Amino acid sequence: MTPDTVALPTPAVRPELSAAQDETPYQQYVYAYPHQKAYRLQEDGPLLTELWAKERLDALSLYVHIPFCEMRCGFCNLFTRTGAPEEVTGAFLSTLERQAVATREALDAAGRPVRFRLAAFGGGTPTYLTADELIRLCDVCEDVMGADLSAASWSVETSPATATADRIAVLADRGATRVSIGVQSFLEDEARAAVRPQKRSEVDSALERLKAARFPVLNIDLIYGIDGQTERTFRTSLDAALSWEPEEIYLYPLYVRPLTGLVGRHAVTPADWDDQRLRLYRYGRDHLLSAGYQQTSMRVFRRPGTAAVEDHDATGISEYNQQAGMVGLGVGARSFTTDLHYTTDYAVAVPEVRRIIDDYIATPTERFRRAQWAFAMNGDERRRMHVLQHLLEAGGLVPAVYERAFGTRFEDDFAGQLGVLLDRNWVRPDAAGTLALTPEGMARADAVGPMFFSSDVRARMAAYQDR
Structure with a gap:
């Protein structure tokens, strides 16, 4: 793919995309997708x-x-x-x-x-x-x-x-x-x-x-x-x-x-x-x-020469190193498989945190054999996770890799988002077609990331009651 094929005409942009141009550049730190606020309790979760x-x-x-x-x-x-x-x-x-x-x-x-x-x-x-x-x-x-x-x-x-x-x-x-x-x-x-x-x-x-x-x-x-x-x-x-x-x-x-x-x-x-x-x-x-x-x-x-030790932050993911194959232990830890992300209950308020920790300590061992709070990852959500995993990093997103992984073209699947990013000069293709954030795009990565959230994830997060 060449830069000319990436620079598509900007299509009609949905409200959640155009809002990214005008709202705060500090919308959300996308350390993992989806956020725990999109997870829901599984009454009889899979083994x-x-x-x-x-x-x-x-x-x-x-x-x-x-x-x-x-x-x-x-x-x-x-x-x-x-x-x-x-x-x-x-x-x-x-x-x-x-x-x-x-x-x-x-x-x-x-x-x-x-x-x-x-x-x-x-x-x-x-x-x-x-x-x-x-x-x-x-x-x-x-x-x-x-x-x-x-x-x-x-x-x-x-x-x-x-x-x-x-x-x-x-x-x-x-x-x-x-x-x-x-x-x-x-x-x-x-x-x-x-x-x-x-x-x-x-x-x-x-x-x-x-x-x-x-x-x-x-x-x-x-x-x-x-x-x-x-x-x-x-x-x-x-x-x-x-x-x-x-x-x-x-x-x-x-x-x-x-x-x-x-x-x-x-x-x-x-x-x-x-x-x-x-x-x-x-x-x-x-x-x-x-x-x-x-x-x-x-x-x-x-620092140049430093081995890129793949690390995890306080929430379980590196700056963006999300992938299937992460096994989480402890209350609040997330685990990622291809089809399901799962964790325990989550809260911020002190009384709720203490309650959840107490509940975790009292959990029967048999309950740990099943997923508890979870989010199912379908093909669309996996595409979005892939985009966030690569586009928010300096190495950028390689459309050819995306197409090999999913059988569809990034510029077709996310034409609206791509149009906004190109129009705002927040992303730029290089000679090989890799899409990378520009310096201004990198400065606004916390606004770029939420542009790729699905409507389902947005609705679940909006319905979540802060505790």
Whole structure:
């Protein structure tokens, strides 16, 4: 396919497509498709043995969700509980082990070799667990699930307060290849404005310990769009992060979602806030590019020569690494097969999160043998997932690969979306026909992604009651 064949005349555009031109560029972080708000409870869900019987099992991903944190940041809408006592975390790990036994039995029922190529501990904050609890969790992954953590690309998330020497020692000893620390801002007043009270000395001490452990990949998360944040203050955090020479830096736009601590506390108008976030994004992008980092997606910047350790974020997916073959353990963890995505119940509000964790701990082992909350993936939804998986990454979408995978042409299936993107100069074909986001398109990736949501997913998300 040539660029001339891609640049089709723009057809009549449906309202949900034209809205993308005018609404906020920060509509939704598309870390996975569809969002958990589209999942629904299965009263008598399919057996895991049936779901995994036809899947490829020799290149699986293992994701473990730890729904605990030492504090809840003002911007956080993740499934997590703060301040859980050891009797709760201990009971959680016992339940996770029961879930692992049922899951591994389902995989073994296929009668084929099982191998985990990728692994990730997310949450929440996995290092909220004590060092002994982390050892126990690793043992479940290795002894029950059969995942060789020392041989897998294995990512773990941490925080300044929980990146203690004993916990780091466990991760290093068991072979973690990537550790991601959520700093968000190196300035204490900005951290407080984001309802994330932390001391700079605590952040620096944690980074010293992580650097000393010599993990192959260290990632530092930063956030832009905090009240009062300017290019000057953002540069302070950028330069502080760069001084640690991390292999990766993630730049996240601040979102304020329902039921989070920042609701009603943001001082600027929506339009001014969008302008602030776009300015800071462009400043941060250019600053990291000038420092020699390469941009691989809207959020991800990587030092050249760094092995692309395929990692998972707090929700179970890398910046966009969604595929069939991910096995999730723990309340809130998602699993992906070709025909069905499934998980447990999901909430943000503190009482609901605690209820769901309690229900998870009380779940009979037999219940873990069936999918619970789920979303069925038909051909149309798989096409949309493929588009999001590739178009939102720097490598772009190859229409010929799409056609081989689905037997139809991308420019036919998504003519309306393509027309909008070309018209706005948010996407551009190269000489080989690969469609990649332009710099402006990349800046607006959180508006580009939702353009490819199906009407069914949109309706399900709209009907979901925030809890």
